[in-house]
Amino acid sequence: xxxxxxxxxxxxxxxxxxxxxxxxxxxxxxxxxxxxxxxxxxxxxxxxxxxxxxxxxxxxxxxxxxxxxxxxxxxxxxxxxxxxxxxxxxxxxxxxxxxxxxxxxxxxxxxxxxxxx
Amino acid sequence: xxxxxxxxxxxxxxxxxxxxxxxxxxxxxxxxxxxxxxxxxxxxxxxxxxxxxxxxxxxxxxxxxxxxxxxxxxxxxxxxxxxxxxxxxxxxxxxxxxxxxxxxxxxxxxx
Numbered sequence: 001x002x003x004x005x006x007x008x009x010x011x012x013x014x015x016x017x018x019x020x021x022x023x024x025x026x027x028x029x030x031x032x033x034x035x036x037x038x039x040x041x042x043x044x045x046x047x048x049x050x051x052x053x054x055x056x057x058x059x060x061x062x063x064x065x066x067x068x069x070x071x072x073x074x075x076x077x078x079x080x081x082x083x084x085x086x087x088x089x090x091x092x093x094x095x096x097x098x099x100x101x102x103x104x105x106x107x108x109x110x111x112x113x114x115x116x117x
Numbered sequence: 118x119x120x121x122x123x124x125x126x127x128x129x130x131x132x133x134x135x136x137x138x139x140x141x142x143x144x145x146x147x148x149x150x151x152x153x154x155x156x157x158x159x160x161x162x163x164x165x166x167x168x169x170x171x172x173x174x175x176x177x178x179x180x181x182x183x184x185x186x187x188x189x190x191x192x193x194x195x196x197x198x199x200x201x202x203x204x205x206x207x208x209x210x211x212x213x214x215x216x217x218x219x220x221x222x223x224x225x226x227x228x
Contacts, residue, residue: 006160032214043206043220044161093160097214104148104214110160 002028004096006109013084013116021079021112023050023094029074030096034106035067038091050077050094074099084116119144123207123219130197131227138192138222140207145188148214152181152192153206155221161206165192197226 003026013019023033031052036044048069049057056069066088068080077096081088093111097104120143130136140150148169153161165174165181167190173182180193194201204221211217 034215036216036218044208044216044218046215046217049215095216104210105163105166106149106151106208106210106214106216108153108161108163113158 002026002096002098002105002107004094004107004109006092006094006112008112009110010113011115013114015085015116016083018080018082019084019114021081021092021094021114023077023079023096023109025075025096025098025107028096028098029100030077031074031099033071033077033094033096035069035077035079036093036095038093038111044093047079050079081114084114086116089114089116119147119209119211119217121207121209121217121219123205123222125222126220127223127225129225129227132197132199134197134226135193135195136197136224138194138205138207138224140190140192140219142188142190142209142217144211145185147185147209147211149210150181150183150190151208151210151216152179152190153208155204155206157204164205194224197224199226199228202226 007022033050035047050071052071071077095106095108124139152164167183178195207219208216
């Protein structure tokens with residue numbers, strides 16, 4: 001089946017620094033990828049839609065200058081949390097669907113746990 | 118905006134029981150409905166995908182149904198096992214393939 005990877009799986013950073021998270025589709029191409037965050041014991045909240053070759057589309061209430069998204073190729077999207085603060089600590093998950101498939105099934109990455117100290 | 122609700126929030130059953138998890142959504146204009154499993158501190162494992170034109174899907178001991186017009190889906194787990202213990206998430210996709218998730222049902226199957 002289709003595989004989506006994320007790197008790193010876990011990261012700890014100091015307040016004020018920036019952190020980049022990568023999302024890759026390993027065996028398929030994805031024109032669109034999605035970024036979610038999950039607070040402890042809560043469900044996933046869609047943050048933004050990452051579009052290959054164009055600007056990301058952010059959900060209401062998500063700061064685009066805070067969460068920078070770049071989708072430079074059909075297999076890679078990156079999420080950069082800028083000037084991270086402790087409240088940005090969360091579990092970040094990306095997903096992608098195979099551009100060539102008609103089912104629109106979403107394949108999810110294993111997630112990245114960010115802790116800001 | 119699409120809202121997805123899952124009931125119950127938590128469920129504890131003895132091993133061997135059959136059980137049903139419920140999911141409802143407010144906007145019936147969906148493309149897909151997908152059920153996932155999430156183990157503590159882990160990512161998502163896709164269990165079943167039901168396209169909007171389908172009524173149900175089966176995989177092993179799992180059966181998921183979809184009633185799009187009433188905005189409901191159920192996940193049926195037969196002969197539950199302790200290894201089934203996890204949080205089960207329901208998600209629906211609509212325009213632009215965005216997924217909206219329910220808050221999940223935390224299942225505990227007791228040996």
